[in-house]
Amino acid sequence: MTDSTPLSDFRPVRSGLMTGALDDLASVGLAGSRCRACGETTLGANTLCPNCGSDDVFPIALSDEGKVWTYTVVRYRPPGDYKGAEPFQPFAIGLVELPEGLRVVAPVGGDPDAVRIGMTVRFTARARADGVVEFVYNPAA
Amino acid sequence: MKDVVIIGAGIHAFGRFDKTAEEIGSHAARMALADAGLAWSDIQASYLSRMYLPATSGARILRKLGGTDMPIVDIEAACASGGAALRQGVLAIRSGECDVVMVLGAEKMPRGFMDPRMIYADWQIEMGLSLNPSYWSMRAMRHMHEYGTTDLQIAKIAYKNHRNSVHNPNAMYRKEFSLEEILGSPLVCDPIRRLEICAPDDGAAAVVIASADYARKIGARAPITIAGSVHTIARYSADFRCPADSMSATANNEGPTEVTARKAYEQAGLGAEDVDCFEVQDTDAFCELEIYEELQMCPVGEGGRLIDEGVTEITGKHPVNMSGGLISKGEPVGASHLGQVVEIVSQLRGESGARQVEGARVGLAHVLGAGGNCAITILRK
Ligand SMILES: [Zn+2]
Numbered sequence: 419m420t421d422s423t424p425l426s427d428f429r430p431v432r433s434g435l436m437t438g439a440l441d442d443l444a445s446v447g448l449a450g451s452r453c454r455a456c457g458e459t460t461l462g463a464n465t466l467c468p469n470c471g472s473d474d475v476f477p478i479a480l481s482d483e484g485k486v487w488t489y490t491v492v493r494y495r496p497p498g499d500y501k502g503a504e505p506f507q508p509f510a511i512g513l514v515e516l517p518e519g520l521r522v523v524a525p526v527g528g529d530p531d532a533v534r535i536g537m538t539v540r541f542t543a544r545a546r547a548d549g550v551v552e553f554v555y556n557p558a559a
Numbered sequence: 560m561k562d563v564v565i566i567g568a569g570i571h572a573f574g575r576f577d578k579t580a581e582e583i584g585s586h587a588a589r590m591a592l593a594d595a596g597l598a599w600s601d602i603q604a605s606y607l608s609r610m611y612l613p614a615t616s617g618a619r620i621l622r623k624l625g626g627t628d629m630p631i632v633d634i635e636a637a638c639a640s641g642g643a644a645l646r647q648g649v650l651a652i653r654s655g656e657c658d659v660v661m662v663l664g665a666e667k668m669p670r671g672f673m674d675p676r677m678i679y680a681d682w683q684i685e686m687g688l689s690l691n692p693s694y695w696s697m698r699a700m701r702h703m704h705e706y707g708t709t710d711l712q713i714a715k716i717a718y719k720n721h722r723n724s725v726h727n728p729n730a731m732y733r734k735e736f737s738l739e740e741i742l743g744s745p746l747v748c749d750p751i752r753r754l755e756i757c758a759p760d761d762g763a764a765a766v767v768i769a770s771a772d773y774a775r776k777i778g779a780r781a782p783i784t785i786a787g788s789v790h791t792i793a794r795y796s797a798d799f800r801c802p803a804d805s806m807s808a809t810a811n812n813e814g815p816t817e818v819t820a821r822k823a824y825e826q827a828g829l830g831a832e833d834v835d836c837f838e839v840q841d842t843d844a845f846c847e848l849e850i851y852e853e854l855q856m857c858p859v860g861e862g863g864r865l866i867d868e869g870v871t872e873i874t875g876k877h878p879v880n881m882s883g884g885l886i887s888k889g890e891p892v893g894a895s896h897l898g899q900v901v902e903i904v905s906q907l908r909g910e911s912g913a914r915q916v917e918g919a920r921v922g923l924a925h926v927l928g929a930g931g932n933c934a935i936t937i938l939r940k
Contacts, residue, residue: 431682431685431686432680432681432682435682457809458795458807458809458810459807459809460805460807461804461805462804468795469795469796469807469810487701487808488697488698488700488701488704489697489700490693490696490697490699490700490748490749490750490751491746491748491749492687492690492693492748493745493746493747493748493749494672494690494747494748496672496675496684496687496688496689496690497671497672497673497674497675497684497689497690498674498675498676498684498689499681499684499685500684500685500687500689501685501686502686502687509687511687511688511693511697512697513697513799513805513806515808516808519807519808519809520805520806520807520808521799521805521806521807521808522804522805523688523799523803523804523805524686524688525686525687525688535700535701535704550685552682552685552686
């Protein structure tokens, strides 16, 4: 139920990671799971809690808005099958802390040199030319 | 529990060579045998630590030393592979099944950033979340934010390790750099710079270990006791080094180095204050600073003060990375921990020349890597 329904040629960058309809990017959010046994929230649609091992886990939607807990700027092209801008442009990645008690590793949009710890950012789904829907956290307006 | 001792140590220099894994691996193994005064046929079991070499590399390398029917097993635990392999050797002797065992680390790696498919999922690679230094750098950024650690303190660690490497013939880079050169080198991932980071390379190192009884029986020269040998995997969300897609904001589990250090100190019956020299995982210069705190050389948040005060210099109270560390030696993943162990053995024997820690009697080797793998070996004269 957390998997998006691909109505067109769109595919999620990873199955179980997103909610909403992929052909309506504004409806897309991050999927989360919460454990009834220990209360831990984890990223994506999970059937086991990696904190305590319980299988009493249910899906929750993760908030779109979060704060940068830490970050860095990637200044060299990542190795392997990187699908970002060509020619390579330095970009920021961060751990974005969400109110559900989870920090998500993600690219942070906008000027990489303007990113700061504590900055408010917002989940934004984006579709690549190959139809894959991925995500970025953009500075909140 | 049976006492386990190192009776022979050998190393093939770390760097980039036009040689096969068999050549560099057998070089280190034969050197360790010669150091122990033993023949290959005396060894009863062997363990190879490796990550990038193909299946059965242990047998491929060691069968070249002569026909044998001993068990030869490859062990992999990311950057902690060497500690995991050494622990298997220690257990084989403690169990009473073996008297004398070879533990070899060997690796040959491609240049540049490590192949991300080894540890990351496709989607992380496609989104650019697969550069190992980016995770180390995010830890550094948070530490700077919380404790006021500075770029200069991080650079000082790289400065120390590059300077120590000048005296290590087995290091890949043996060049001193000024603080200005280090701080002027290009950022890889902010705040970590090119001269503050280690490169993958080739290398091999080996030890012959034995029960203390066996060592006495053969009259081993200068046996070194393995006082602690621990390998752990970090608990849930205790480490966001890499690969990670998220971490908990609520769980507060002890980090991999903290857990491993606690267990290793307990096993050895000593604490950080008793350790005369350390070889630790400086994949990047900040990582070493954080390890000062996690190995209990100082309270959390004070790693920067230690480097400022010279505590971790060869002449300081807690010398760290006398060999030049991974920053200078490079990181041939499977060989790196055995390389640290060979360095500590040389320090405890008083054979380290210009990089000798005076009067060293206890040493600690630490590795840390993907998946929260951590291993610590404590050696005592
Ligand atoms: Zn749970």
